[in-house]
Structure formats: C-alpha cells, structure tokens
Amino acid sequence: MSELRRRRGRPPQDEAGKRREAILDAAIAEFGDKGYDAATIRAIAERADVDPALIHHYFDSKADLFADAVRFPLRPQAAIDAILEGDMDQLGERAVRYVLTLWENPEFQRRAVPLMRAAMGSKFTTPIVMQFLNRELAAKVAARIAAERQTSESDAQYRTALILSQMYGMLAGRYVMGIPGLADAPMDDLVAAVGATIQRYIDTP
Amino acid sequence: MSELRRRRGRPPQDEAGKRREAILDAAIAEFGDKGYDAATIRAIAERADVDPALIHHYFDSKADLFADAVRFPLRPQAAIDAILEGDMDQLGERAVRYVLTLWENPEFQRRAVPLMRAAMGSKFTTPIVMQFLNRELAAKVAARIAAERQTSESDAQYRTALILSQMYGMLAGRYVMGIPGLADAPMDDLVAAVGATIQRYIDTP
DNA sequence: GTCTATATTCCGATAGAC
C-alpha cells in the first residue's frame, strides 16, 4: 500500500532548483488545462513526480504558485513601446503581427493560456488580470490614440476597448479554444484581416 | 447550535416548484459570479435559503444543475435563420444589433455569462460549449457565406471563425469582464463599429 | 417534498522527522 508515495531518499538536490522547475512546469500545464480552480496542488505534484508537500515548501500557497507560473509572459513590456512609436498608418498590422509572433512561442503560450482563462474565470479573477492588462497595455494604447488622433479621453478609451475585444477574441479563439479555421489559419492571413480591423478601430471617427 | 440549518417544517410545497425556481435562480447567480468549478452546491443552497440536500433531490448532480440553469438562452434558434435570410450587404450590422439586443435582456445575460465562462474555463468544458455553438450557429453562418460568396468550404469556415472571435471578444469584454469604454458604450456605436468589422469578414476576399 | 445525518472523498496547508 501507499504506492502513490514518491520514491524515498531522492538524491538530495539533483542540481540547484531542478525539482522546483519541474513543479513550475507541471503547474503551468495543469493551470492551462483546467483553469485555476479546478487545478489542484496534488495533481500538479503527481504530474511533476514530486511530493505534494514539496510544493508547499517552495511556494507558500496555491495563489503564489499560480503567480510564479505565469510570471514570464509579462516580459514583452519593452517591445510594446517600440510598436506604438512607429507610424500610425500600419499600427494595426504591426500590432497583430507582434502579438501573434509572441504567442507562437510555445513558452509564452503555455504561460499566457492560464492568464486568459483567469481573465474570464470569475468576477474575482477578472479584475486581477485586467488591472495588469490596463497598466501595461491599455493605458499606453489609449494615450497614443488620444495624442495622435486628438480625440477625447473617453473616445480613446472606447477605441482601445474595441481593439482589446478583437485581440482577446482572436487569441482566445486561436490558442485557447482552438476554433477550427482560426487555430490553423496562416499568420499572414490573420495579420491582414485582423490588422485591418484594428486599424479601422484606430482611424474611423 | 446547528443554526445554519434551514428552518424546519417548511410549509410543504408553497406553490408548485417555487423552491426549485429559487434554486435555479441562485445557481445562475453563483455560476455567473464564480464559474462552474468555484461555485459550490452549498453556496447555492445558502443563496437560495434552502437545504443543500434539496438540490440533490431536484437535480441529480452539479453538472445537471448547471445544464438546467443555462438551458434558456438556447431559445433564439428561430430568429437566427431570419437574420441570415436578409440581404447580405447589411448582415454585419443586423447580426450585431440582434446579438446585443439579446444580451441586453437581463434574463438572457444572466444565463449566458456562465456559458461564456465555461467556454474558456478548461480544455474539458470548451468542447461542450463549442459543440453547441457550432451546431446552432457556426454551421449555419458558414453555409450562408459559402453559398452566397461562392467560396470554398474552408474559406467560409475561416471567415466564420473570424466573425465568432470578434463576437466573443465583444460580448466577453462588454458583459463578462466589463471593460471600461466597452461595457458602457451606446449600442448604436457598437452596431456601427463592430458591424462594419463583421461585414468586412464576410466580404473581403 | 423536506430535512437530518452521514458516507466518502478530496482539498490546501502544517509539523516535524530524516
């Protein structure tokens, strides 16, 4: 009995933090498959071939583990500014191409999927994701639109929201839900089609 | 003690199915607030001021309760055909206006939100929602586009997926996540802006 | 129809030996 137990006397510390990495990797996969609530620490431990208690040794709580698991994708920060700086006429296509290229990176995708799920998960998780999204992205886009197009602040916010809604729908459909026709579409097709939409949300009065 | 218990000796059967309605109403609210996994039968029972066991009397399982709670929104079925029948040139605006009008109905919205959450909830809930969506909606749209525009089946599927992605993003942003600028936009503005997008996804080669 | 009581399982988290 007790055969679900981890094998005992594990070589203490294979290499520095190797098991910790395995835990994070398993957590990303579990949160990505099941969403935050349905994912369990025990299932993550089993997936990482690790004792559940070890997870609590490395991470204080389930919420902390989730935060660490999705930390990576927040990186692109710098590139966003560069994209917004270019000429306004091709901003739509440029933005879509950048976002899609980012998502084609499997490492990014794996960490971003749990965040996309959390954004729609509950009325409690939504504001957490939205706060980050607004601070890192939406505010900058709205400011750029307001400055260039010289519209009111609320109009810029409205245009930004339209852009976000199409971006979210595209990414959710392609990478999370796997909608047929969208998940397997060539990137260039999407850049042209959705890029034109974004551009129109920027331009049209 | 045991003061969390329901008051005993409830008037047997207020009116036919009145408590059952209260349970369904509470379930819609809980599933809408927290999503399927985080919502609990106990919390639903407390919200409905009902004993948890009574829920199991009316509904066999949590999944059954969820299914019954969101059953209503599947109704519009008939109207979809009417919208697709009209002239192709204004199909975009017509579709957006119809969808938004539907969602402005609070009864529809309350039941549709849990479904939208479930669509992004996990890799297990996604196909359940998608199957319904495809059968009731996507297939018809794709057929109409393929017939009218005389494109290949896969091209029609691609266009339909683009349309769905923008629709999902708009509804999720406006009614589920409550994105500022989108949640409070006048319906006519959205009909014009998003309607034009949908129309372009139908038309542009 | 309604509720008490409970079976059964699983959860996140902790204490402490090694």
Next chain:
DNA sequence: GTCTATCGGAATATAGAC
C-alpha cells in the same frame, strides 16, 4: 531539501426518517 503523517475542513452525494 525531501518526505511522512496528519490536521481541519469542505466538497459532492446518498440513505432514510418525517
């Protein structure tokens, strides 16, 4: 760092009295 053992609670679900 790793694992055993377990705490304390909450989950869904069921059996059966009233």
